[in-house]
Amino acid sequence: MQTANLLPLVLVLAVVAYGLAYMRSRAVAAPLGGIRNLKALPVYYASRAALWCAIPALIVLAVWAGFEGKVIQGIVIATLPQDTWPESPGQASLILSQISNVAAGNLNPEFVPEHIAGAASVLEAMESQSENFKAALVLLVAVAGAGFAWTRVAPHINARLNVETTLRRIFFVCAALAVLTTAGIVFSVILETVRFFNRVPISEFLFSTSWSPQTALRADQVGSDGAFGVIPLFTGTLLISAIALLVAVPVGLLSAIYLSEYASKRVRSTAKPVMEMLAGIPTVVYGFFAALTVAPFIRDVAEMVGLQASSQSALAAGLVMGIMIVPFVSSLSDDVINAVPQTMRDGSLALGATQSETMKKVIFPAALPGIIGGILLAASRAIGETMIVVMAAGLAANLTANPLESVTTVTVQIATLLVGDQEFDSAKTLSAFALGMLLFLVTLLLNVIALKIVRKYREQYE
């Protein structure tokens, strides 16, 4: 039986176990004078039965699925004649893929050497056998687990404690999974980054001011030595993010203040969802809005006042990105401002403070940690945003602080580096990992700094 069928089957069994244990515990309780004579509610006995049924079976299933392939491969290789045994891992995987292709019917057995065809039939047999064994074992474990739980439905056994403990462990595993995934991603990025720095010195990467990642594919190619200086990219990222935050923070914060403190209920109940809709617009839509409307408009205006402006500019991308992240700032700030207790407002107003003084001196400081949180979230969106920049700010890695020129960002370069066919061990491709690593470090640093600031200046109101 396939894993895809086995999984729902185990869950069905768990539900059945739940129902049976539920009825069993009521039946046990009835002669004693009701469920209050049990140590735990029937729900807990039932849940425990379901857990006993499902969890061991799922663990067996996972272990089997995890090792099945390797074990079968080992056995299949062992059936090959001694003189055709693979000498290197590469050769082994070549032979194995040939065998599995034959077994899957993609390759006619007549076209391959006889020992391969033989191994293919062995593989086929083993796989179907494995399926059967697996199904049998998993179902056996599930039934045995449920049966064990059934025997443990007794008035003096406290199923509640078992269920709570098990649930706590399940939650822990879920949390651990998230942490491990993050750690895994970081680890793999670090590995690739180290490989990159074996080709390009870290000092060049960090301090060189030119970025041109085209490397020679052949030794005789000219004019593409590759320059991996990250400074223009980070300058571009910072420039665009700064413009975006310059738009988003004042607009978002002031609109949050208006909505939470001044607006009437009716205005608030319409304006807030509309503003949050901004966050739901796909970034590619913002992108063409920036490229087709805002950028030409900026160029025209710049020309009118006698400035030279590129048709793709950091300003266009930054402005539109700023609009995009307004809801992050305003929505979160609005929530934290509302969370400041009314008694704070009353206290200030009763002393003769005006509404704006109250806002500035009492509510804003109390809400500051949350507001900084919102701004940080917006900043990380801005730094990570790719599509708007690709469309509106271009790909040219200019080192400039002039917002009217075209610039590029770290994320855009990562995207363009990995688009299309790539050699996976060229400096060009590997540089994407180094960029990612650096970006990660920078955002991490930003977060740490912001946390420090928030801790230092927060005013706790409860």
Next chain:
Amino acid sequence: MNTMNPSIAAKANMQDQGAEIPVPADRPEDTIIEEGRTVGKPFVDDPKFKLRNVSVSYGSDRAIKDISLDIGRNEVISFIGPSGCGKSTFLRCLNRMNDSIDICRVEGQLLLDDEDVYHSKRDVVELRARVGMVFQKPNPFPKSIYDNVAYGPRIHGLANRKSDLDEIVENSLRKAGLWEEAKDRLDSVATGMSGGQQQRLCIARAIAVSPEVILMDEPCSALDPIATAKVEELISEMSESYTIVIVTHSMQQAARVSRRTAYFHLGHLVEVNETDKVFTSPEHQLTESYITGRFG
């Protein structure tokens, strides 16, 4: 002032139960409240607050029904009455704290030193600087003790120099009986203090802007008996220089701190009189029922 008859005092302990309004069997005709009619002595000579025919409604709900009352200069007056009788609402009219509630409408005449509190050109900021308020739950700002007291003087520009401000802060804390406890920790966060200290800090904060009137909305209901005693002592001391209006659920407190007591019932002002008179020989049957604990 503390001449409460012992049986009344004992029964008064049973207040705060929030019971329904019963119809006393003996004199049913007295329980009928005539709108706008208050027994006792609602008016005084040369009042600080002159309140005439005041009604307050939330939407179509009339919370205060045609109340007329004078609040004397440097007088301590307490408002008592069952929960929901409108005494807090009435109190909050006096410095227009009800303004922030959209549906709240105030009618009638409210004069502070013969100036209309609700005049359309009235400066609310100036009004609230003159009429301070202390709330039920201590609500110090999450700032340092010093900044809490200095808050009002700063927004009103009462101090030109740092030394002036220091002096105001010290004086206010002294008047609130908090200086000895707080002088070594002026820079620590006010929310770290005990509840009683926080409430006295809120009083100090109100005093710091030198108000003429201080409104107190159940200032001791969140405090333990010792802290309550301190705050009450403070109120007695402050009565020399301020007009104090205090809403309280504790009749002993009303008896201890106030010169006059006003009894509210379902939005009506039923009786106002000298405190000892209210507690020993109430004129109105409803007042008597309330203070003897027949309902709360």
